[in-house]
Amino acid sequence: VIYLDYQSTTPCDERVVEAMLPYFVHNFANANSEHILGKYVAETIDKIRADIAEMLGVVSQEIIFTSGATEANNIALQGSVRYLIDHYPKTKRVITIATEHKSVLETVQNLQSIGADPFILPVQSDGLIDPDSLKAALQVPTILVSVMAANNETGVIQNIPYLSALSHEYGALFHCDLSQACGKVSEKIQLRSWGIDLASISGHKIYGPKGIGILYVKRKPRVRVEPLFYGGYQERGIRSGTLPVPLIVGLGKAFSLFQNEGNEEIRRLASYKRFLINELQARIPQVKINGSIEYALSNCVNLQFPEVKALDLLARIPHLCLSTGSACNHVSMPSYVLQSMGLSEQEVLSSIRLSFGRMTTKQEVVETVHDLYSAWYDVRKGT
Ligand code: PLP
Numbered sequence: 001v002i003y004l005d006y007q008s009t010t011p012c013d014e015r016v017v018e019a020m021l022p023y024f025v026h027n028f029a030n031a032n033s034e035h036i037l038g039k040y041v042a043e044t045i046d047k048i049r050a051d052i053a054e055m056l057g058v059v060s061q062e063i064i065f066t067s068g069a070t071e072a073n074n075i076a077l078q079g080s081v082r083y084l085i086d087h088y089p090k091t092k093r094v095i096t097i098a099t100e101h102k103s104v105l106e107t108v109q110n111l112q113s114i115g116a117d118p119f120i121l122p123v124q125s126d127g128l129i130d131p132d133s134l135k136a137a138l139q140v141p142t143i144l145v146s147v148m149a150a151n152n153e154t155g156v157i158q159n160i161p162y163l164s165a166l167s168h169e170y171g172a173l174f175h176c177d178l179s180q181a182c183g184k185v186s187e188k189i190q191l192r193s194w195g196i197d198l199a200s201i202s203g204h205k206i207y208g209p210k211g212i213g214i215l216y217v218k219r220k221p222r223v224r225v226e227p228l229f230y231g232g233y234q235e236r237g238i239r240s241g242t243l244p245v246p247l248i249v250g251l252g253k254a255f256s257l258f259q260n261e262g263n264e265e266i267r268r269l270a271s272y273k274r275f276l277i278n279e280l281q282a283r284i285p286q287v288k289i290n291g292s293i294e295y296a297l298s299n300c301v302n303l304q305f306p307e308v309k310a311l312d313l314l315a316r317i318p319h320l321c322l323s324t325g326s327a328c329n330h331v332s333m334p335s336y337v338l339q340s341m342g343l344s345e346q347e348v349l350s351s352i353r354l355s356f357g358r359m360t361t362k363q364e365v366v367e368t369v370h371d372l373y374s375a376w377y378d379v380r381k382g383t
Contacts, residue, residue: 001319001320001321002319002320002321002364002367002368003321003357003359003360004320004321004322004354004355004356004360004364004368005321005322005323005354005355006205006299006300006355006356006357006358006360007152007153007155007180007205007300007353007355008152008323009204009205009210010204010205010206010207010357010358011207011359012207012208012209012250013207013208013253013254013257013358015253015257016207016208016209016250016253016254016257017250019249019250019252019253020209020246020247020249020250020253021246023041023044023245023246023249024246027040027041027044027245028041028245029041030242030243031045031242031243031245032232032234032242032243041245044245044249045243045245045248046060047252048248048249048251048252049063049065051252051255051256052214052251052252052255055255055259056189056190056191056216057188057189057190057191057192057193058191058192058216058218059219061219061236062191062216062217062218062219063214063215063216064214064215064216064217064235064236064238064239065212065213065214065215065235065239065243065244065248065251066200066212066213066214066215066239067211067212067213068202068203068204068210068211068212068213069101069103069177069179069200069201069202069205069213070103070213071213071215071239072199072200072201072202072213072214072215073101073103073104073107073146073175073177073200074103074107074228075215075225075227075228075238075239076146076175076198076199076200076215076217076225077094077104077107077108077111077144077146077175078107078111078114078226078228079225079226079227079228079238080143080144080173080175080197080198080223080224080225080226081094081111081114081116081143081144082114082226083224083225083226084143084144084173084224085114085115085116085143088143089115090141091141091142091143092115092116092117092141092143093116093117093118093119093137093140093141093142093143094108094111094116094117094118094119094142094143094144094145094146095119095120095121095134095137095138095142095144095145095146095172096108096118096119096120096121096145096146096147097120097121097122097123097129097146097147097148098120098121098122098123098336098337098340099123099127099148099151099153099154099156099336099337099340099341100146100147100148100177101148101152101177101179103177104146104148104177105120108120108146116143117140119137119140119142121133121134121137122340123340123341124341125341125342126156126291126292126295126341127151127154127156127290127291127292127337127341128156128158128159128292128295129147129158129163131162131163131166134163134166134167135166138166138167138169138170138172139170141171142167142170142171142172143172143173144172144173144174144175144198145163145164145167145172145173145174145175146174146175146176146177147160147163147174147175147176147177148176148177148178148179148180148181149176149177149178149180149181149185149189150178150180150181150184150185150297151180151291151337152179152180152337153302153335153337153338153353154290154291154292154296154300154302154337154338154341154353155180155291155296155297155299155300155301155302155355156291156292156295156296157181157185157292157295157296157297158295159295160176160194160195160196161193161194161195164176164194164195164196164197165195168195173197173198173223174195174196174197174198175196175197175198175199175200176194176196176198176199176200177199177200178199178200178201179200179201179202179205179213180205180297181297182201182202182205182206183205183206183207183254183255183258183262184266184297184298184299185266185297186262186263186266186267186298191216191218192218196216196218197217197218197223198215198216198217198218198223198225199214199215199216200213200214200215200216201213201214201216203247203250203251203254206254206255206258207254207257207258207357207358208247208250208251208253208254208255209246209247209250209251211244211247212244212247212248212250212251214251215238215239217238225238227239227240265358266298266299267298269298269299269356269357269360270298270299272299272356272360272362272365273298273299273300273301273356275362275365275369276301276354276365276368276369277289277301279369280303280369280372280373283369283373284305284306284373284376286306287303287304287305287306288303288304288306289301289302289303289304290302290303290304290338290341290343290351291341297355299355299356299357300353300354300355300356301353301354301355302338302351302352302353302354303351303352303353303354304343304347304350304351305350305351305352305376306350307350307380308350308376308379308380309349309350309379310324310349310350310351310352311324311349312379313352313372313375313376313379314352316374316375316378316379317371317372317375319371320368320371320372322352322353322354322355323352323353324349324351324352324353334348334349335348335351338351354368
């Protein structure tokens with residue numbers, strides 16, 4: 001089996017698991033407890049929080065641990081909009097883009113129930129936002145703009161510092177879902193200098209454990225978010241609940257691994273991606289890349305295969321773990337991300353997404369090219 005679906009999730013790095021293990025049985029105390037065991041765990045978490053904050057160019061108090069990016073997106077969007085609708089009831093618009101992950105799109109659409117006015121911005125055929133269309137949407141007083149840094153189906157990378165500056169010019173807050181960009185872009189992610197007010201990150205996309213993520217909430221000037229649920233006032237009351245210490249330790253290790261090894265990994269995966277595209281296009285010249293080629297992650301590609309249905313192709317190569325769209329979307333539903341980039345139904349249904357990661361080998365890439373080509377050839381010939 002060859003795993004080519006690192007955008008949907010990554011395996012835990014073994015070094016992450018090793019770092020986590022002592023925190024299940026030995027250092028198991030509640031980080032809020034006053035005793036010596038609790039204090040030890042609290043100090044460990046403080047150190048991890050400070051290290052992660054430093055890597056992201058922010059301060060510790062701005063980092064909130066959540067159960068993942070879905071929860072971080074929900075708190076960022078619902079929490080900030082609830083506060084602002086209460087305090088500035090005349091400003092209602094919340095803007096996001098058509099290719100966002102469902103945890104942003106559905107949340108923004110549901111903000112209508114608390115009086116907000118959701119506005120879904122279309123994207124261009126390359127998946128990028130046209131800044132003029134954002135400017136036009138911002139002519140109506142806007143609470144918040146939410147734009148993902150990198151797309152989970154196409155890998156297309158938006159110009160976040162530019163879009164956040166534009167949003168601020170019109171007085172709107174800026175939220176960014178960094179789930180797919182974190183650990184995968186060579187440029188260092190610097191939340192403050194990128195002009196981000198609220199951000200979301202997921203542990204299981206960066207070789208950390210599932211069930212942990214980060215919400216960044218800017219402190220100066222202070223961004224207010226109301227909690228989605230109430231409890232013991234952990235995480236500054238923004239996210240109550242006993243801290244999942246082993247998961248936080250794993251997340252911290254995952255961050256330090258990509259801090260040390262990330263650039264080398266990105267270069268290696270970029271060379272695999274170039275190899276795969278060149279070799280496939282040499283055999284099947286009509287293979288097309290969906291989305292911007294220039295502004296895209298180096299570990300993934302979304303490809304359109306001529307004259308075949310992607311599901312027929314995948315049925316021939318069950319040992320290749322890749323997909324036709326997001327794992328969060330129902331498989332029988334054609335990708336709304338590709339549809340919103342203007343692809344026809346037939347083009348959408350002939351597209352697959354493929355992503356490499358830390359454990360991918362060159363040999364696997366060579367086999368993938370060979371097997372994809374043979375499957376395409378057989379399906380087209382109907383053999
Ligand atoms: N946002 C994006 C862009 C994603 O790709 C994902 C994962 O599928 C999420 C959010 C959800 O992350 P989590 O699984 O941590 O809730």
